[in-house]
Each structure stands twice: as C-alpha cells, then as structure tokens.
Amino acid sequence: MSISSPETTPETTTVAERVYQALRSQIGSGELEPGAKVTERGMAERLGVSPTPVREAIRRLELDGLVERVGPRTTLVARIEEDASHDLAEVEVALRGLAARFAARHATDDELDELDRLLDEADDLVILIRARHRDGKPVEKHADRFLDVLGRFNEQVNAAAHNPVLLRLLEQSRSLTRSRQREISRAHLLAGDEFGADRYAEHRALVIALRGRDAVEAERIVTEHAARGLLDLRREQ
Template identity: 45%
Template sequence: MNLPELSAQSLADQAYRALRAAIVGGDLPWGDKITERGLAADLGVSPTPVREALRRLEQEQLVERTGPRSLRVVTVSPQARIESATIEAALEGVAARLAADKATPEQLDRMEGLLDAADEAAESLRADRDAGRELGPDQIEQIFNAVRDFHAQVELTADNAQLSRTLEQVRAFSRSERLRIASAQIHAGGTPGQVQRYGQHRQILDALRDHDGDLADRLARAHASSGSSDLVGWDH
C-alpha cells in the first residue's frame, strides 16, 4: 500500500484526509483489517494522529472497530449501495439546480472544456481498440476522471457547503467501484443506452447555460439514476 508520508503540521487532519482518500480510492479495500500502528508506519507519523483520524472515520461509518485494538474498513452491502445511489441522484439534481442559477460564463466554459477532454480521451481509446491495441488502465481512468471532474465542477458551481459535505459522504465508496465497472464495460464494448447516457452530460451543460434549473435538476437526476458509472457511452 502506497500512502504518502505526512509533514508535521496538522497531522491528524492530514492523516484523516490521506486515509479517507485511500478508502475512497480503493487502496484500503472494503473489509480490510487495519491497525493504528500499521497505518502510522505507512504514513510516517506516530499513532496519535492516526488514532484521531480513525475516530473521525468511525463517525462517518467508513471504518469500524472489531476489538479493543483492531479495526477494519466497513463492507458496504448491495442494498446500502442502491440506497446511496438513490440519495446521490437526488443530491446531484439539487446541485445542478443551484448551479443553473449561479453559473458564470467562465465556469460554464470550464465544464465544456472538461467534456471536450473526455471526448478526446474517448476518441484515443476508441482508436486503440479499433486497431486491436490493448486498452490500458491509465487511458480508461483518464476519461473517468474528466467526466467526474465535470460533475465536480457542477457541484463547485452550486457553491453550497452542506450539499458538498453530504455528497462527499454518500460517495465515499463509489469511485473505485464505478471505475471497476466502467473498465469492464469498456473492455466489453458499449451499448446504445451507454451512448445515450454519455451524451447526457452535454444536455446538462446546455440546461446550465440556459439557466434552466428545473431542466438541469431533472436531467442530472435521470443521469445519475440511469447507470452505475459515468464512463459509459465512450464508443459513441
């Protein structure tokens, strides 16, 4: 496991951010057994800031204690993932509604640039596939990140701290799982439904440009509810 060493300032906060990122990114997998001392050694700090960071992660229900000194990353049930996806879809609709009201031309242009980057990466990936070349994980993640950055920019434009905190909690286990599903979909080829879903990003952007909060809300909710990955429709 590759965890970054930490500096001396705000070690507990840094430990919390590093460990949370490791959980979200899948470097600390679901059900993985962890110890304060082991994590402290990986992070290059004493156990004290790690202990405080783990308390915060326990409160977020991202880790759980299995004994006085033993912990593990929680395992998320299929039902819990379904419920989280439903909550996330509703919140993404709210984010799009707020963003439609607040978006500046500069922010909208930034969103368009992110979708352009996703299209360019998808075109490169499609060319490699058509040429019979092996699709690398870095290429797949490049598209995934570009599309996720688009959604992050919508959320940033919504500019609501409470909404962002709630979305962060709901999405805690979604990234690694969605990237895994997306990679499998790409290797298997696309479907018309995936193509349609990929194109929904442009529809959301058009609604934001028109400052149509109702439409942006509906499109974002439908998009979030229509599949488990944003990296779909890449071979449109």
C-alpha cells in the same frame, strides 16, 4: 502504501483527510474486508503517518457507518447489508442532483466555459477510442484520458455549486469509491463496449440547462443519469 505530507496551506487537504479518503477507498474496494480490524497504530504504520490523523479518520468512518467500535481499542470494518448499501446509493443520487441544482444558480461563466471545453475534449477521445477499437489498436492510454476528463467534468459541476457543506455530504455518501467506479468503467472501455461513453452525451444537455439557469432541469438530468450509472456499476459488484 504511504501518504505524503506536503506543507499545509489553506488549499491543501489535511493529512487526516487524506488518511480518511485512503481508508474509505480501501474499504470500498474490498482491500479492507468487512470484519477486518482497523487500529490506529497499524494503519499509521501502513500509511506512513502518525496515529493522530488516523484517529480522526476512524472517528469520521464511524460516523459514516463504515467502521464500528466493538471495544475500547478495537474497531472493525462494518458489514453493510444490501438494503443499507441501496439506501446510501439513493442518498448519493439525490445529493448529486442537488449539487446540479445549486450549480445552475451559482456557476460562473468561466466554470461553464470549462465544462464545454472538457466535453469537447471528451468528444475527440470517444472518436479516437472507437477508431482504435475498429483497427484493433490498444486504447488504454486514451481510455484513461477519457475517464480523467469525465472525472474533471463531474468535479467541476460539483464545484460550481459553491456549497462546501453539500460537497462534504456527497463525499460521505458515496456508495462506491472513485477508484472502484473507475476500475469498472475502465474495464468496459477496454473491452470495447463503451460502458459510460454512450451516456456521457447527456452532459451536453446538462451544460445547456446550467447556462439557462434552469435548476429543475439540471437536477432532473443529473438525478436520472446518476441513478442509471450507479445501478449499472452496482451490478458489477
């Protein structure tokens, strides 16, 4: 596994950020198991970067409680107890709701129009996926597109909050990585039980609340939706 290093711009994520996200993903997916040793040199070689960004990423993972230093040069993937994992999920749900509250206050008309466009695209994909399941046809490509669209929708809602500090906290509080969430949802979509597809209609109500600048309703919709979604996903762990 290698992490590319494009020319840095103000909009480009730093190498350290990409290393951090890669390690978070590997810890969340179980690729790096609890108790596994995480070394600067070893991870630098594994990810194809220098040790410096790995050092910074490990510091951030320590603050997140995902790794723990047990010696001057020894860092291990932390063993997160079930209670702590549940607490983290509760924090994530609350932050998602708070992001929706901010979005109701600060979303631009263009951002709201993009949310509607994404849901229109999702509508078409749901119809197509259901029809292909009925006809016994493969749905992999369309399921991936559907998940991509919903991912962009969620990112757009968060971006519409226009609160970088909140978004950093939300990223740090993820109880499941994006890749793990997608893996679980994709498996259900391919199986034909429409895991997640039957709930995304709530997103229409969210956009209505955002357009009405109803921060309380927007927060309620997202909080309830996120709580149910995380509960379902965590049952798959």
